[in-house]
Amino acid sequence: MTIELIGFDGDDTLWKSQDFYDAAQAEFERIIGRYVDLADARVHERLLAIEASNIHVFGYGAKGMTLSMIEAAFDITGGLISSGDLHRLVGIGKEVLAHPVELLPGIREAVETLTADYRIVLITKGDLIHQQAKVERSRLGDLFQRIEIVSEKDPPAYSRVLAEFGIAAASFVMVGNSLVSDIAPVLELGGRGVYMPYHSTWLLETNPQFALEDPRIVQVGEASQIPPAIARLRAG
Known part of the structure; x- marks a missing residue:
């Protein structure tokens, strides 16, 4: 095909x-643990619920996460969280925004291999400024049309x-780590996907409504397996 x-x-x-983001949440829970029992307060679940409800307002990314952490901190502690700890939450968000870009092993070589035979596009979601900065730091931008x-x-x-x-x-293939946002929407349109799971995935990016046994x-x-996977899909 x-x-x-x-x-x-x-x-x-x-x-x-x-x-x-996992490290940011761990630091968030450490701070909140000064005020409440983490298990009894269901801190992880409550933060996730607030993040989910705020997506349509703040969008995805570190800035939305930071605002959700501030809201959750105030809610979970009953308003007792100190101004100093609220300031620290802002700092956590800034640290996520400033983190270095570390490429996954072999990904540059995989993309370069595919550019010889295909048109390649980067489709990513999140905060515009943060995503632009990551593309620039990655030094991969020139590989994408x-x-x-x-x-x-x-x-x-x-x-x-x-x-x-x-x-x-039907002539489009999406490569990504999220079944929910990278693969499922493309399959719904009639396209195909290469799924490369990462060792940690945000819970809101899990549980798609389809089976991995789908032949599409x-x-x-790992990244080195992406070009052979594309060849397999092409062969039908």
């Missing part, structure tokens, strides 16, 4: 990301990209 365009996700597909930073990775977003390239969904998906364990 013909493949005319390959899309790559950014966070946790090209470079490490979730590790920094186009860089799309979207507020949500859903069927309309992918449809817009495909329309602008003049590509049918190839799962790989």
Whole structure:
């Protein structure tokens, strides 16, 4: 089956990301643990619920996470959290925004290999300024014919990209670590996907409504396996 365009996700597909958010949450819980019993207060679940409810307001990324942590901290502690600790939460967010970009092993070589035969586009979501900075720090930008930073990775977003390239969904393959935002919307449109799971995934990016046994998906364990997976999908 013909493949005319390959899309790559950014966070946790090209470079490490979730590790920094996991560290931020651990620091958040350490701070909140000064005020409440972490288990009794269901701190993890309550923060996740507030983040989920705020996505449509703040979007994805470190800034939305920081505002959600401040809201959750005030709510969980009953307003007892100190101004100093609130200031520290802001600092945590800034640290996530400033983290270095560390490419996943072999990803540059995998993308370079595919550029010889395919058009490649980067499709990532999150805060515009933060994502632009990560693309620049990654030094991968020149490998992509186009860089799309979207507020949500859903069927309309992918449809817009495909329309602008003049590509049918059946000729598109998306490579990413999230079944929910990288793979499921593309399959819904009739495309295909290469799923490369990362060792840590945000809970809101899990539990898609389809089975991994779908023949339109190839799962790989590392970047070097991406080009062979694309060849397998091309062969049908």
